[in-house]
Amino acid sequence: MAVPVCGVGHPAVQSRGHQSNDAPPVARTAAWSRSGGRSASNLGAMQDLAGKVAVVTGGASGIGLAMARRFGQEGMRLVLADIERSPLEAAAAQLADAGHEVLAVPTDVSSPDSVAALAAVTFEQFGTAHLVCNNAGVGPPGGILETPLAEWRWIMDVNFWGVLHGVRTFVPRFVDQNEGHVVNTASVAGLLTQPGMAAYNVSKHGVVVLSESLLYEMEMLEARVGVSVVCPAWTRTAIHESDRNRPPGAEGAAGPVTERVRAAADRLYERSHRSPGEVAERVLEAVLEDRFYVITHPGVMPFVERRHEDIRLQRNPSVEQGL
Numbered sequence: 258m259a260v261p262v263c264g265v266g267h268p269a270v271q272s273r274g275h276q277s278n279d280a281p282p283v284a285r286t287a288a289w290s291r292s293g294g295r296s297a298s299n300l301g302a303m304q305d306l307a308g309k310v311a312v313v314t315g316g317a318s319g320i321g322l323a324m325a326r327r328f329g330q331e332g333m334r335l336v337l338a339d340i341e342r343s344p345l346e347a348a349a350a351q352l353a354d355a356g357h358e359v360l361a362v363p364t365d366v367s368s369p370d371s372v373a374a375l376a377a378v379t380f381e382q383f384g385t386a387h388l389v390c391n392n393a394g395v396g397p398p399g400g401i402l403e404t405p406l407a408e409w410r411w412i413m414d415v416n417f418w419g420v421l422h423g424v425r426t427f428v429p430r431f432v433d434q435n436e437g438h439v440v441n442t443a444s445v446a447g448l449l450t451q452p453g454m455a456a457y458n459v460s461k462h463g464v465v466v467l468s469e470s471l472l473y474e475m476e477m478l479e480a481r482v483g484v485s486v487v488c489p490a491w492t493r494t495a496i497h498e499s500d501r502n503r504p505p506g507a508e509g510a511a512g513p514v515t516e517r518v519r520a521a522a523d524r525l526y527e528r529s530h531r532s533p534g535e536v537a538e539r540v541l542e543a544v545l546e547d548r549f550y551v552i553t554h555p556g557v558m559p560f561v562e563r564r565h566e567d568i569r570l571q572r573n574p575s576v577e578q579g580l
């Protein structure tokens with residue numbers, strides 16, 4: 258979730274469709290893709306998705322469920338992983354009813370053992386996996402000083418460590434089989450910094466940097482393993498109800514900064530028009546094009562550019578006034 262970012266960009270940013278400066282057409286892929294060491298002939302390892310296996314964490318809801326559905330429509334076999342058992346079962350039943358082959362695996366991405374078990378059952382069932390979407394996440398607001406340490410740990414455990422566990426578990430297998438693609442869900446909060454969302458911002462910047470590092474390392478290994486990082490702004494999902502997954506007994510953030518951001522989040526959520534399905538469509542394109550950055554809300558780009566300009570000019574960061 259990137260509360261204020263969506264606000265500053267909204268509603269002009271909510272244009273539908275694929276704008277020319279946001280994602281290159283397939284024909285330009287080679288020029289946009291890997292920075293070095295790869296020829297165009299190495300690209301597109303994942304272009305034929307039918308029959309391949311996609312693992313999606315946070316797959317019971319929102320963007321994860323939409324990605325699973327979209328990959329299912331491409332003929333992929335699906336593994337849905339989520340901490341919420343009954344929504345997970347409902348989502349899997351929905352996908353099965355639509356004719357997709359789907360395996361539901363209750364998983365807590367913050368636990369390396371749980372993610373290892375997810376990989377084990379995936380390989381046991383399907384013998385392989387080709388695409389992993391490290392997507393599970395939580396997005397409660399919280400000022401730095403108003404967020405209890407346990408809350409910081411929870412957000413980092415799910416949003417950052419959950420992605421790292423997915424990478425460390427699945428990527429060695431992809432490298433061994435010399436085929437695979439990793440999709441990490443960050444946020445526009447991984448490209449910008451907004452007040453009152455410190456733990457979320459830190460976790461999502463971590464996911465962007467981890468993903469960039471992974472891309473470089475796959476190039477160094479000359480592995481046919483693609484990497485994409487998804488950076489959505491506001492999208493209509495259940496992310497604003499993340500409290501439902503807070504560990505029992507843990508307290509959330511409280512205080513004036515948190516309350517101000519929470520109020521803005523509620524307002525902005527109501528104004529958000531982007532659907533999870535639109536995000537999923539952009540992700541599918543990125544996998545097929547072997548494209549790294551997936552920017553689903555083009556209107557955020559001026560703010561990203563301004564941040565880079567602040568750094569270039571050694572100017573103090575501009576605080577968004579969307580709150």
Ligand SMILES: NC(=O)c1ccc[n+]([C@@H]2O[C@H](COP(=O)([O-])OP(=O)(O)OC[C@H]3O[C@@H](n4cnc5c(N)ncnc54)[C@H](O)[C@@H]3O)[C@@H](O)[C@H]2O)c1
Nearest residue numbers: 258315318319320340365366393394444491492494495496
């Ligand atoms: N919705 C937005 O506006 C938005 C914007 C930017 C980024 N994102 C990111 O998109 C991703 C998906 O979120 P969403 O918006 O679809 O929200 P969502 O709440 O609808 O889905 C998140 C899913 O993750 C699951 N989850 C939470 N903790 C988990 C854990 N420990 N282990 C396994 N599963 C867990 C939840 O049960 C839920 O099914 C998140 O990483 C989120 O940060 C969302």
